[in-house]
Amino acid sequence: MNVNRRLSTPVTSAKAVYEAIVIGSGYGASVAVNRLAGLGVDVALLERGPERVPGEFPKTLIDAAQEFQLQRKSSHVGREDGLFDLRVQEDVSVLLGCGLGGTSLINGNVMLQPEAAVLQAAEWPSVLRNDADGALAAGYKRALLMLESTPYPNTVTLEKLTALKQQASALNATMTLPPINVTFSEREDTIGASQPACTLCGDCCSGCNVGAKNTTAMNYLHDAKDKGAALFTGAQVQWVEQTAQGYRVHYDLIGPAAQGEQPAPTSRSMECKTLFLGAGTLGSTEIMLRSKARGLELSMRLGEGFSGNGDVLAFGYNNDVRVNGIGIGHPPRDGAxxxxxxxAGLIDLRNSGKLATNIVIQEGALPSPLAPLLPAMLGSASPLFGVDTDHGDSTAEVLRTLKSLARGAYKGAVANTQTFLVMAHEASQGRMQLTDDALTINWPDAGRDPVFQHISALLEKATAATGGTYIANPIWSKTLGRNLVSVHPLGGCSMGDTSDQGVVDDRGRVFDGAGGVYAGLHVLDGSIIPGSLGVNPSLTITAVAERALALYSR
Ligand SMILES: Cc1cc2nc3c(=O)[nH]c(=O)nc-3n(C[C@H](O)[C@H](O)[C@H](O)COP(=O)(O)OP(=O)(O)OC[C@H]3O[C@@H](n4cnc5c(N)ncnc54)[C@H](O)[C@@H]3O)c2cc1C
Ligand code: SF4
Structure with missing residues:
Protein backbone atom coordinates (compact mmCIF):
# COMPACT_ATOMS: atom_id res chain seq x y z
CA MET A 1 0.00 0.00 0.00
CA ASN A 2 1.26 3.45 -0.85
CA VAL A 3 0.54 5.41 2.34
CA ASN A 4 1.36 8.72 0.63
CA ARG A 5 -1.17 8.29 -2.17
CA ARG A 6 -3.82 11.01 -2.12
CA LEU A 7 -7.35 9.65 -2.24
CA SER A 8 -9.48 12.79 -2.34
CA THR A 9 -10.09 15.99 -4.27
CA PRO A 10 -11.81 19.21 -3.18
CA VAL A 11 -15.58 18.98 -3.44
CA THR A 12 -15.61 21.75 -6.05
CA SER A 13 -14.76 19.01 -8.58
CA ALA A 14 -17.83 16.88 -7.74
CA LYS A 15 -20.79 16.17 -10.05
CA ALA A 16 -24.26 17.42 -9.15
CA VAL A 17 -25.87 13.97 -8.89
CA TYR A 18 -24.63 10.57 -7.65
CA GLU A 19 -26.48 7.33 -7.10
CA ALA A 20 -25.33 7.40 -3.46
CA ILE A 21 -23.73 9.93 -1.14
CA VAL A 22 -21.95 9.15 2.13
CA ILE A 23 -21.35 11.97 4.64
CA GLY A 24 -18.21 11.76 6.82
CA SER A 25 -15.22 9.42 6.69
CA GLY A 26 -14.91 7.82 10.13
CA TYR A 27 -15.66 4.17 10.82
CA GLY A 28 -19.36 4.05 9.87
CA ALA A 29 -18.98 6.17 6.73
CA SER A 30 -15.88 4.32 5.55
CA VAL A 31 -17.62 0.95 5.71
CA ALA A 32 -20.59 2.40 3.80
CA VAL A 33 -18.55 3.95 0.97
CA ASN A 34 -16.37 0.87 0.66
CA ARG A 35 -19.20 -1.65 0.49
CA LEU A 36 -21.31 0.54 -1.84
CA ALA A 37 -18.37 0.95 -4.22
CA GLY A 38 -17.92 -2.83 -4.08
CA LEU A 39 -21.52 -3.22 -5.28
CA GLY A 40 -20.71 -1.01 -8.28
CA VAL A 41 -22.70 1.97 -6.95
CA ASP A 42 -21.73 5.43 -8.29
CA VAL A 43 -20.91 6.79 -4.82
CA ALA A 44 -19.44 10.06 -3.52
CA LEU A 45 -18.15 10.70 -0.01
CA LEU A 46 -18.36 14.21 1.47
CA GLU A 47 -15.95 15.01 4.31
CA ARG A 48 -15.60 18.46 5.91
CA GLY A 49 -11.90 18.18 6.86
CA PRO A 50 -8.87 17.93 4.56
CA GLU A 51 -6.81 14.87 3.65
CA ARG A 52 -3.47 14.63 5.45
CA VAL A 53 -0.91 12.00 4.47
CA PRO A 54 1.86 10.79 6.84
CA GLY A 55 4.32 13.62 7.42
CA GLU A 56 1.55 16.25 7.38
CA PHE A 57 0.32 15.77 10.95
CA PRO A 58 1.41 18.22 13.68
CA LYS A 59 5.00 17.88 14.86
CA THR A 60 5.33 20.89 17.16
CA LEU A 61 3.18 22.78 19.63
CA ILE A 62 2.70 25.56 17.06
CA ASP A 63 1.53 23.03 14.42
CA ALA A 64 -0.89 21.52 16.95
CA ALA A 65 -2.25 24.95 17.94
CA GLN A 66 -2.92 25.71 14.27
CA GLU A 67 -4.88 22.45 13.95
CA PHE A 68 -7.05 23.22 16.96
CA GLN A 69 -10.67 24.36 16.65
CA LEU A 70 -12.86 25.07 19.64
CA GLN A 71 -16.60 25.51 19.60
CA ARG A 72 -18.66 26.76 22.54
CA LYS A 73 -22.36 27.21 21.79
CA SER A 74 -22.47 29.18 18.53
CA SER A 75 -18.99 30.75 18.86
CA HIS A 76 -16.09 29.11 17.07
CA VAL A 77 -12.35 29.73 17.39
CA GLY A 78 -9.65 28.36 15.06
CA ARG A 79 -9.73 26.85 11.58
CA GLU A 80 -13.11 25.24 10.93
CA ASP A 81 -11.36 22.25 9.35
CA GLY A 82 -8.67 21.90 12.08
CA LEU A 83 -7.75 18.32 13.02
CA PHE A 84 -8.62 18.58 16.73
CA ASP A 85 -12.25 19.62 17.16
CA LEU A 86 -13.05 20.41 20.80
CA ARG A 87 -16.69 21.07 21.69
CA VAL A 88 -16.83 22.79 25.04
CA GLN A 89 -20.16 22.15 26.74
CA GLU A 90 -21.69 22.87 30.15
CA ASP A 91 -21.87 19.23 31.27
CA VAL A 92 -19.84 17.00 28.93
CA SER A 93 -17.20 18.37 26.56
CA VAL A 94 -16.17 16.28 23.57
CA LEU A 95 -12.99 15.91 21.47
CA LEU A 96 -13.42 14.83 17.83
CA GLY A 97 -11.21 14.39 14.78
CA CYS A 98 -11.72 16.31 11.53
CA GLY A 99 -10.23 15.14 8.25
CA LEU A 100 -10.35 12.29 5.74
CA GLY A 101 -10.35 9.31 8.11
CA GLY A 102 -12.46 10.98 10.80
CA THR A 103 -11.57 10.50 14.44
CA SER A 104 -9.55 7.39 13.49
CA LEU A 105 -6.80 9.90 12.56
CA ILE A 106 -6.24 10.86 16.21
CA ASN A 107 -7.59 7.97 18.25
CA GLY A 108 -5.90 5.37 20.41
CA ASN A 109 -6.42 2.48 17.93
CA VAL A 110 -7.93 0.09 20.50
CA MET A 111 -10.52 -2.37 19.19
CA LEU A 112 -12.48 -4.10 21.96
CA GLN A 113 -15.78 -5.91 21.83
CA PRO A 114 -18.25 -5.10 24.63
CA GLU A 115 -19.47 -7.81 26.99
CA ALA A 116 -22.43 -9.83 25.69
CA ALA A 117 -24.64 -8.37 28.46
CA VAL A 118 -24.17 -4.86 27.01
CA LEU A 119 -25.75 -5.79 23.69
CA GLN A 120 -28.56 -7.61 25.49
CA ALA A 121 -29.72 -4.44 27.26
CA ALA A 122 -33.27 -3.26 26.57
CA GLU A 123 -32.08 -0.17 24.60
CA TRP A 124 -30.71 -2.39 21.81
CA PRO A 125 -33.02 -3.44 18.95
CA SER A 126 -34.35 -6.95 19.60
CA VAL A 127 -32.72 -8.43 16.47
CA LEU A 128 -29.28 -7.34 17.67
CA ARG A 129 -29.89 -8.41 21.27
CA ASN A 130 -29.54 -12.08 20.41
CA ASP A 131 -27.85 -11.64 17.01
CA ALA A 132 -30.18 -14.36 15.77
CA ASP A 133 -28.86 -14.19 12.19
CA GLY A 134 -25.18 -14.08 13.28
CA ALA A 135 -24.73 -11.04 11.06
CA LEU A 136 -23.36 -8.87 13.88
CA ALA A 137 -20.75 -11.47 14.86
CA ALA A 138 -19.75 -11.63 11.19
CA GLY A 139 -19.57 -7.80 11.19
CA TYR A 140 -17.11 -7.85 14.11
CA LYS A 141 -14.96 -10.38 12.25
CA ARG A 142 -14.90 -8.36 9.02
CA ALA A 143 -14.10 -5.16 10.94
CA LEU A 144 -11.07 -6.70 12.66
CA LEU A 145 -9.84 -8.11 9.34
CA MET A 146 -10.20 -4.82 7.45
CA LEU A 147 -8.62 -2.72 10.22
CA GLU A 148 -5.87 -5.34 10.74
CA SER A 149 -6.13 -5.12 14.50
CA THR A 150 -3.43 -6.91 16.44
CA PRO A 151 -1.98 -6.68 19.97
CA TYR A 152 1.38 -4.97 20.53
CA PRO A 153 3.88 -7.80 19.79
CA ASN A 154 6.01 -6.92 22.83
CA THR A 155 9.19 -6.75 20.77
CA VAL A 156 10.58 -3.98 22.99
CA THR A 157 9.86 -3.79 26.74
CA LEU A 158 7.89 -0.59 27.27
CA GLU A 159 8.25 1.19 30.62
CA LYS A 160 4.61 2.34 30.58
CA LEU A 161 3.55 -1.32 30.38
CA THR A 162 5.91 -2.35 33.19
CA ALA A 163 4.31 0.36 35.37
CA LEU A 164 0.80 -0.69 34.30
CA LYS A 165 1.58 -4.30 35.26
CA GLN A 166 2.46 -3.15 38.79
CA GLN A 167 -0.70 -1.04 38.91
CA ALA A 168 -2.81 -4.00 37.73
CA SER A 169 -1.46 -6.22 40.57
CA ALA A 170 -2.54 -3.59 43.10
CA LEU A 171 -6.07 -4.04 41.73
CA ASN A 172 -5.76 -7.87 41.90
CA ALA A 173 -5.85 -7.97 38.10
CA THR A 174 -3.47 -8.74 35.27
CA MET A 175 -2.41 -6.51 32.43
CA THR A 176 -3.24 -7.68 28.92
CA LEU A 177 -2.50 -6.37 25.43
CA PRO A 178 -5.67 -5.40 23.50
CA PRO A 179 -5.94 -5.54 19.70
CA ILE A 180 -4.89 -2.21 18.18
CA ASN A 181 -5.00 -0.86 14.61
CA VAL A 182 -1.26 -0.57 14.12
CA THR A 183 1.10 -2.20 11.60
CA PHE A 184 4.17 -3.61 13.35
CA SER A 185 6.05 -5.15 10.41
CA GLU A 186 6.65 -3.36 7.13
CA ARG A 187 4.42 -4.74 4.39
CA GLU A 188 4.81 -4.67 0.65
CA ASP A 189 1.93 -5.07 -1.75
CA THR A 190 1.99 -6.65 -5.18
CA ILE A 191 3.05 -3.44 -6.93
CA GLY A 192 5.94 -2.88 -4.52
CA ALA A 193 4.37 -0.05 -2.51
CA SER A 194 4.80 -0.52 1.22
CA GLN A 195 3.29 0.41 4.57
CA PRO A 196 6.05 1.15 7.09
CA ALA A 197 6.28 -0.48 10.51
CA CYS A 198 5.43 1.38 13.71
CA THR A 199 8.44 3.17 15.20
CA LEU A 200 6.86 3.12 18.70
CA CYS A 201 6.95 6.93 18.79
CA GLY A 202 3.75 7.25 20.88
CA ASP A 203 2.27 10.06 18.78
CA CYS A 204 -0.85 8.25 17.51
CA CYS A 205 -3.21 10.88 19.03
CA SER A 206 -1.69 13.78 17.10
CA GLY A 207 -1.72 11.77 13.85
CA CYS A 208 0.79 9.19 12.63
CA ASN A 209 3.61 10.75 10.61
CA VAL A 210 5.04 7.31 9.83
CA GLY A 211 2.04 5.69 8.14
CA ALA A 212 1.84 2.68 10.47
CA LYS A 213 -1.47 3.61 12.09
CA ASN A 214 -4.32 1.77 10.39
CA THR A 215 -6.76 4.69 10.14
CA THR A 216 -9.82 4.24 7.93
CA ALA A 217 -7.92 6.13 5.21
CA MET A 218 -5.38 3.27 5.13
CA ASN A 219 -7.87 0.47 4.54
CA TYR A 220 -11.60 1.07 3.89
CA LEU A 221 -11.09 4.38 2.04
CA HIS A 222 -8.00 3.25 0.10
CA ASP A 223 -9.90 0.22 -1.09
CA ALA A 224 -13.07 2.26 -1.81
CA LYS A 225 -11.02 4.54 -4.05
CA ASP A 226 -9.67 1.51 -5.93
CA LYS A 227 -13.24 0.31 -6.41
CA GLY A 228 -14.26 3.63 -8.02
CA ALA A 229 -15.66 5.74 -5.15
CA ALA A 230 -15.22 9.53 -5.45
CA LEU A 231 -13.89 11.02 -2.19
CA PHE A 232 -14.33 14.76 -1.62
CA THR A 233 -13.09 17.06 1.15
CA GLY A 234 -14.04 20.59 2.22
CA ALA A 235 -17.81 19.94 2.30
CA GLN A 236 -19.52 20.78 5.58
CA VAL A 237 -23.00 19.31 5.29
CA GLN A 238 -25.70 21.47 6.87
CA TRP A 239 -28.97 19.64 6.26
CA VAL A 240 -30.71 17.17 3.97
CA GLU A 241 -34.15 17.09 2.36
CA GLN A 242 -36.24 14.46 0.63
CA THR A 243 -36.90 14.92 -3.10
CA ALA A 244 -38.97 13.00 -5.65
CA GLN A 245 -35.83 11.06 -6.70
CA GLY A 246 -34.22 10.65 -3.30
CA TYR A 247 -32.36 13.27 -1.26
CA ARG A 248 -30.73 16.67 -1.65
CA VAL A 249 -27.66 17.34 0.51
CA HIS A 250 -26.98 21.00 1.36
CA TYR A 251 -23.39 21.84 2.23
CA ASP A 252 -20.99 24.75 2.68
CA LEU A 253 -17.51 24.83 1.18
CA ILE A 254 -14.88 25.15 3.92
CA GLY A 255 -11.07 25.22 4.07
CA PRO A 256 -9.11 25.15 0.78
CA ALA A 257 -12.27 24.17 -1.16
CA ALA A 258 -13.79 27.57 -0.23
CA GLN A 259 -10.76 29.62 -1.25
CA GLY A 260 -11.41 31.66 -4.32
CA GLU A 261 -15.14 30.92 -4.16
CA GLN A 262 -17.33 34.00 -3.81
CA PRO A 263 -19.20 34.71 -1.65
CA ALA A 264 -17.53 32.62 1.08
CA PRO A 265 -18.66 30.37 2.64
CA THR A 266 -20.42 29.16 -0.49
CA SER A 267 -23.52 27.04 0.01
CA ARG A 268 -24.17 24.30 -2.55
CA SER A 269 -26.20 21.14 -2.90
CA MET A 270 -25.89 17.72 -4.45
CA GLU A 271 -28.47 15.02 -5.12
CA CYS A 272 -28.64 11.26 -4.76
CA LYS A 273 -31.03 8.33 -4.58
CA THR A 274 -29.44 6.82 -1.48
CA LEU A 275 -27.90 8.72 1.43
CA PHE A 276 -25.76 7.47 4.30
CA LEU A 277 -24.96 9.84 7.17
CA GLY A 278 -21.70 8.94 8.92
CA ALA A 279 -20.69 12.33 10.32
CA GLY A 280 -20.27 10.96 13.84
CA THR A 281 -22.38 11.30 16.97
CA LEU A 282 -22.37 15.08 17.02
CA GLY A 283 -22.16 15.63 13.24
CA SER A 284 -25.02 13.33 12.17
CA THR A 285 -27.29 14.40 15.05
CA GLU A 286 -26.71 18.06 14.17
CA ILE A 287 -27.50 17.46 10.48
CA MET A 288 -30.66 15.52 11.39
CA LEU A 289 -31.81 18.17 13.89
CA ARG A 290 -31.42 20.86 11.20
CA SER A 291 -33.21 18.68 8.65
CA LYS A 292 -36.07 18.07 11.08
CA ALA A 293 -36.35 21.81 11.72
CA ARG A 294 -36.73 22.24 7.94
CA GLY A 295 -39.50 19.67 7.61
CA LEU A 296 -38.02 16.13 7.49
CA GLU A 297 -40.29 13.94 9.67
CA LEU A 298 -38.12 12.20 12.27
CA SER A 299 -38.57 10.36 15.56
CA MET A 300 -39.15 12.31 18.77
CA ARG A 301 -36.08 10.44 20.09
CA LEU A 302 -33.75 12.50 17.87
CA GLY A 303 -31.02 14.04 20.07
CA GLU A 304 -31.81 11.77 23.06
CA GLY A 305 -29.70 9.04 24.63
CA PHE A 306 -26.35 10.83 24.47
CA SER A 307 -23.57 8.95 26.25
CA GLY A 308 -19.95 9.89 26.97
CA ASN A 309 -19.24 6.14 27.30
CA GLY A 310 -18.23 6.64 30.94
CA ASP A 311 -14.92 8.15 29.83
CA VAL A 312 -12.37 9.27 32.40
CA LEU A 313 -8.93 10.78 31.75
CA ALA A 314 -6.62 10.97 34.78
CA PHE A 315 -2.92 10.92 35.65
CA GLY A 316 -0.61 9.05 37.99
CA TYR A 317 1.91 11.92 38.17
CA ASN A 318 5.50 11.82 39.38
CA ASN A 319 5.67 8.08 40.15
CA ASP A 320 8.75 6.53 41.77
CA VAL A 321 9.31 4.61 38.51
CA ARG A 322 9.98 5.87 35.01
CA VAL A 323 6.97 5.50 32.69
CA ASN A 324 8.27 7.10 29.47
CA GLY A 325 4.75 7.96 28.32
CA ILE A 326 5.42 11.10 26.27
CA GLY A 327 5.61 10.75 22.48
CA ILE A 328 9.03 11.25 20.90
CA GLY A 329 8.04 12.34 17.38
CA HIS A 330 9.14 11.19 13.94
CA PRO A 331 12.03 11.12 13.37
CA PRO A 332 12.47 10.42 17.10
CA ARG A 333 14.30 12.83 19.37
CA ASP A 334 18.02 12.01 19.69
CA GLY A 335 18.67 9.07 21.99
CA ALA A 336 15.01 8.74 23.02
CA ALA A 344 -0.75 -0.89 24.36
CA GLY A 345 -1.92 -2.12 27.77
CA LEU A 346 -5.28 -2.87 29.34
CA ILE A 347 -6.53 -3.69 32.84
CA ASP A 348 -9.85 -5.39 32.21
CA LEU A 349 -12.07 -5.07 35.28
CA ARG A 350 -15.28 -6.21 33.64
CA ASN A 351 -15.73 -8.93 36.24
CA SER A 352 -17.42 -7.12 39.10
CA GLY A 353 -20.65 -9.02 38.56
CA LYS A 354 -22.57 -5.83 37.73
CA LEU A 355 -22.41 -3.82 34.49
CA ALA A 356 -22.63 -0.62 36.56
CA THR A 357 -19.20 -1.24 38.09
CA ASN A 358 -17.49 -3.05 35.20
CA ILE A 359 -14.74 -0.85 33.79
CA VAL A 360 -11.59 -0.99 31.66
CA ILE A 361 -8.41 0.95 32.41
CA GLN A 362 -5.88 1.67 29.65
CA GLU A 363 -2.57 3.53 29.75
CA GLY A 364 -1.91 6.23 27.17
CA ALA A 365 1.04 8.17 25.79
CA LEU A 366 0.64 11.94 25.44
CA PRO A 367 1.67 13.17 21.96
CA SER A 368 5.03 14.92 21.50
CA PRO A 369 3.59 18.27 20.26
CA LEU A 370 2.13 18.73 23.78
CA ALA A 371 5.46 17.97 25.54
CA PRO A 372 6.47 21.64 26.09
CA LEU A 373 3.23 22.30 28.02
CA LEU A 374 3.30 19.28 30.31
CA PRO A 375 5.85 20.20 33.04
CA ALA A 376 3.98 23.40 33.98
CA MET A 377 0.51 21.92 33.40
CA LEU A 378 0.96 18.77 35.48
CA GLY A 379 3.30 20.50 37.94
CA SER A 380 0.61 23.07 38.80
CA ALA A 381 -2.35 20.62 38.72
CA SER A 382 -0.59 18.32 41.21
CA PRO A 383 -0.73 20.60 44.32
CA LEU A 384 -4.19 21.90 43.35
CA PHE A 385 -6.00 18.68 42.47
CA GLY A 386 -3.58 15.82 43.23
CA VAL A 387 -3.50 13.23 46.02
CA ASP A 388 0.00 12.07 46.95
CA THR A 389 -0.32 8.33 47.46
CA ASP A 390 2.94 7.83 49.38
CA HIS A 391 4.73 9.77 52.06
CA GLY A 392 8.32 10.19 53.24
CA ASP A 393 9.77 10.92 49.79
CA SER A 394 8.62 14.50 49.29
CA THR A 395 12.17 15.80 48.70
CA ALA A 396 12.69 13.34 45.84
CA GLU A 397 9.27 14.26 44.44
CA VAL A 398 9.99 18.00 44.53
CA LEU A 399 13.38 17.44 42.88
CA ARG A 400 11.72 15.45 40.05
CA THR A 401 9.14 18.22 39.54
CA LEU A 402 11.93 20.81 39.32
CA LYS A 403 13.85 18.57 36.90
CA SER A 404 10.87 18.45 34.52
CA LEU A 405 10.40 22.21 34.76
CA ALA A 406 14.10 22.83 34.06
CA ARG A 407 14.86 20.08 31.52
CA GLY A 408 11.49 19.31 29.95
CA ALA A 409 8.87 16.56 29.85
CA TYR A 410 11.31 13.74 29.08
CA LYS A 411 13.00 14.06 32.48
CA GLY A 412 11.86 14.00 36.09
CA ALA A 413 8.24 14.01 37.24
CA VAL A 414 6.62 14.07 33.77
CA ALA A 415 8.79 11.20 32.50
CA ASN A 416 7.44 9.28 35.54
CA THR A 417 3.77 10.03 34.73
CA GLN A 418 1.21 7.44 33.74
CA THR A 419 -1.85 8.62 31.78
CA PHE A 420 -4.99 6.61 32.49
CA LEU A 421 -7.98 6.29 30.14
CA VAL A 422 -11.04 4.58 31.58
CA MET A 423 -14.34 3.51 30.06
CA ALA A 424 -17.42 2.50 32.02
CA HIS A 425 -21.20 2.39 31.92
CA GLU A 426 -23.26 5.44 32.75
CA ALA A 427 -26.90 6.31 32.39
CA SER A 428 -26.66 7.60 28.75
CA GLN A 429 -29.24 10.31 29.42
CA GLY A 430 -27.73 13.33 27.72
CA ARG A 431 -29.77 15.31 25.23
CA MET A 432 -28.45 17.06 22.12
CA GLN A 433 -30.36 19.99 20.68
CA LEU A 434 -29.82 23.02 18.47
CA THR A 435 -29.32 26.37 20.18
CA ASP A 436 -28.79 29.28 17.76
CA ASP A 437 -28.21 26.66 15.04
CA ALA A 438 -25.33 25.07 17.01
CA LEU A 439 -25.39 21.67 18.69
CA THR A 440 -25.46 21.70 22.48
CA ILE A 441 -25.36 18.77 24.89
CA ASN A 442 -27.46 18.97 28.04
CA TRP A 443 -26.91 16.53 30.82
CA PRO A 444 -26.91 18.17 34.23
CA ASP A 445 -25.24 16.00 36.89
CA ALA A 446 -23.68 13.62 34.33
CA GLY A 447 -20.44 13.65 36.33
CA ARG A 448 -22.25 12.82 39.58
CA ASP A 449 -22.96 9.23 38.47
CA PRO A 450 -21.52 7.04 41.29
CA VAL A 451 -19.38 5.17 38.74
CA PHE A 452 -16.98 8.14 38.54
CA GLN A 453 -16.24 7.99 42.30
CA HIS A 454 -15.69 4.23 41.91
CA ILE A 455 -13.22 4.82 39.06
CA SER A 456 -11.42 7.54 40.97
CA ALA A 457 -10.90 5.26 43.99
CA LEU A 458 -9.49 2.50 41.75
CA LEU A 459 -7.12 4.86 39.92
CA GLU A 460 -5.84 6.26 43.21
CA LYS A 461 -5.11 2.70 44.37
CA ALA A 462 -3.37 1.92 41.05
CA THR A 463 -1.24 5.07 41.35
CA ALA A 464 -0.26 4.13 44.92
CA ALA A 465 1.35 0.96 43.53
CA THR A 466 3.98 3.09 41.77
CA GLY A 467 4.19 5.83 44.41
CA GLY A 468 2.73 8.67 42.32
CA THR A 469 0.34 11.55 42.87
CA TYR A 470 -3.14 10.79 41.59
CA ILE A 471 -4.60 13.67 39.56
CA ALA A 472 -8.24 13.28 38.54
CA ASN A 473 -9.35 15.33 35.53
CA PRO A 474 -9.43 18.87 37.03
CA ILE A 475 -12.74 19.79 35.38
CA TRP A 476 -14.35 16.84 37.20
CA SER A 477 -13.43 18.46 40.55
CA LYS A 478 -16.26 19.52 42.91
CA THR A 479 -15.27 23.17 42.52
CA LEU A 480 -15.56 23.01 38.73
CA GLY A 481 -18.98 21.32 38.83
CA ARG A 482 -18.08 17.65 38.16
CA ASN A 483 -17.98 18.19 34.39
CA LEU A 484 -16.80 15.42 32.07
CA VAL A 485 -14.73 15.14 28.89
CA SER A 486 -15.48 12.38 26.41
CA VAL A 487 -13.56 11.14 23.39
CA HIS A 488 -16.21 8.44 22.78
CA PRO A 489 -19.53 10.27 22.32
CA LEU A 490 -22.46 8.00 21.40
CA GLY A 491 -26.20 8.32 20.75
CA GLY A 492 -28.50 11.01 19.42
CA CYS A 493 -29.82 8.98 16.43
CA SER A 494 -30.09 5.75 18.43
CA MET A 495 -31.26 2.43 17.02
CA GLY A 496 -34.59 1.04 18.21
CA ASP A 497 -37.33 -1.38 17.20
CA THR A 498 -39.79 1.41 16.41
CA SER A 499 -39.74 5.17 15.99
CA ASP A 500 -40.98 5.51 19.59
CA GLN A 501 -37.77 3.87 20.73
CA GLY A 502 -35.22 5.09 18.23
CA VAL A 503 -34.38 7.26 15.23
CA VAL A 504 -33.12 4.37 13.07
CA ASP A 505 -33.66 0.62 12.97
CA ASP A 506 -31.02 -2.07 13.51
CA ARG A 507 -29.61 -1.47 9.99
CA GLY A 508 -29.41 2.31 10.38
CA ARG A 509 -32.51 2.91 8.22
CA VAL A 510 -34.21 6.13 9.32
CA PHE A 511 -37.78 5.84 10.64
CA ASP A 512 -40.24 8.02 8.77
CA GLY A 513 -43.30 9.64 10.33
CA ALA A 514 -45.67 6.97 8.96
CA GLY A 515 -44.62 3.82 10.80
CA GLY A 516 -42.01 2.70 8.27
CA VAL A 517 -38.50 3.66 7.17
CA TYR A 518 -37.43 6.16 4.52
CA ALA A 519 -36.34 4.50 1.27
CA GLY A 520 -32.59 4.99 0.96
CA LEU A 521 -31.92 7.14 4.07
CA HIS A 522 -29.49 5.73 6.63
CA VAL A 523 -27.30 6.74 9.57
CA LEU A 524 -24.26 4.60 10.37
CA ASP A 525 -21.84 5.91 13.02
CA GLY A 526 -21.51 6.43 16.77
CA SER A 527 -24.81 8.32 16.90
CA ILE A 528 -26.84 5.13 16.41
CA ILE A 529 -25.26 3.25 19.35
CA PRO A 530 -28.03 3.27 21.96
CA GLY A 531 -25.97 3.49 25.16
CA SER A 532 -22.51 3.31 26.70
CA LEU A 533 -20.46 0.28 25.66
CA GLY A 534 -17.99 0.33 28.54
CA VAL A 535 -15.12 -0.16 26.08
CA ASN A 536 -13.67 1.86 23.19
CA PRO A 537 -16.53 2.01 20.66
CA SER A 538 -14.95 1.99 17.16
CA LEU A 539 -15.05 -1.77 16.72
CA THR A 540 -18.77 -1.90 17.49
CA ILE A 541 -19.52 1.12 15.25
CA THR A 542 -17.65 -0.64 12.43
CA ALA A 543 -19.29 -4.02 13.08
CA VAL A 544 -22.83 -2.55 13.15
CA ALA A 545 -22.07 -0.76 9.86
CA GLU A 546 -20.62 -3.93 8.32
CA ARG A 547 -23.78 -5.80 9.30
CA ALA A 548 -26.03 -3.10 7.83
CA LEU A 549 -24.14 -3.14 4.51
CA ALA A 550 -24.08 -6.95 4.37
CA LEU A 551 -27.91 -6.86 4.57
CA TYR A 552 -28.21 -3.90 2.18
CA SER A 553 -29.66 -4.31 -1.27
CA ARG A 554 -30.04 -1.59 -3.91
C1 LIG B 1 -8.04 11.07 21.48
C2 LIG B 1 -9.02 9.98 21.09
C3 LIG B 1 -8.71 8.66 21.33
C4 LIG B 1 -9.62 7.66 20.99
N1 LIG B 1 -9.25 6.35 21.15
C5 LIG B 1 -10.07 5.37 20.73
C6 LIG B 1 -9.66 4.01 20.79
O1 LIG B 1 -8.53 3.68 21.20
N2 LIG B 1 -10.53 3.07 20.35
C7 LIG B 1 -11.79 3.40 19.93
O2 LIG B 1 -12.57 2.49 19.63
N3 LIG B 1 -12.18 4.67 19.85
C8 LIG B 1 -11.35 5.66 20.21
N4 LIG B 1 -11.74 6.97 20.07
C9 LIG B 1 -13.09 7.26 19.56
C10 LIG B 1 -13.29 6.84 18.12
O3 LIG B 1 -12.27 7.32 17.30
C11 LIG B 1 -14.67 7.30 17.68
O4 LIG B 1 -15.62 6.70 18.53
C12 LIG B 1 -14.96 6.89 16.25
O5 LIG B 1 -14.02 7.44 15.37
C13 LIG B 1 -16.35 7.33 15.86
O6 LIG B 1 -16.60 6.90 14.56
P1 LIG B 1 -17.75 7.55 13.71
O7 LIG B 1 -17.90 6.76 12.47
O8 LIG B 1 -18.94 7.70 14.59
O9 LIG B 1 -17.32 9.04 13.38
P2 LIG B 1 -15.94 9.85 13.32
O10 LIG B 1 -14.77 8.93 13.28
O11 LIG B 1 -15.96 10.87 14.38
O12 LIG B 1 -16.04 10.54 11.89
C14 LIG B 1 -17.00 11.50 11.60
C15 LIG B 1 -16.51 12.25 10.38
O13 LIG B 1 -17.53 13.08 9.88
C16 LIG B 1 -17.00 14.35 9.57
N5 LIG B 1 -18.07 15.31 9.72
C17 LIG B 1 -18.65 15.75 10.86
N6 LIG B 1 -19.61 16.63 10.58
C18 LIG B 1 -19.66 16.76 9.24
C19 LIG B 1 -20.45 17.53 8.36
N7 LIG B 1 -21.41 18.34 8.82
N8 LIG B 1 -20.21 17.44 7.03
C20 LIG B 1 -19.24 16.62 6.54
N9 LIG B 1 -18.46 15.86 7.35
C21 LIG B 1 -18.67 15.92 8.67
C22 LIG B 1 -15.88 14.55 10.58
O14 LIG B 1 -14.94 15.49 10.14
C23 LIG B 1 -15.32 13.15 10.67
O15 LIG B 1 -14.36 12.94 9.68
C24 LIG B 1 -10.86 8.00 20.40
C25 LIG B 1 -11.16 9.31 20.14
C26 LIG B 1 -10.25 10.32 20.46
C27 LIG B 1 -10.60 11.75 20.18
S1 SF4 C 1 3.40 4.83 17.70
FE1 SF4 C 1 4.06 6.33 16.18
S2 SF4 C 1 4.55 5.10 14.37
FE2 SF4 C 1 3.36 3.79 15.74
S3 SF4 C 1 1.26 4.01 14.99
FE3 SF4 C 1 1.52 5.48 16.66
S4 SF4 C 1 2.15 7.39 15.64
FE4 SF4 C 1 2.41 5.73 14.16
Missing amino acids: DPVGPVI
Missing part, protein backbone atom coordinates in the same frame (compact mmCIF):
# COMPACT_ATOMS: atom_id res chain seq x y z
CA ASP A 337 13.77 5.34 24.15
CA PRO A 338 10.75 3.90 22.31
CA VAL A 339 7.47 4.82 23.97
CA GLY A 340 5.17 2.36 22.18
CA PRO A 341 1.84 2.88 20.45
CA VAL A 342 -0.33 5.36 22.34
CA ILE A 343 -2.28 2.58 24.04
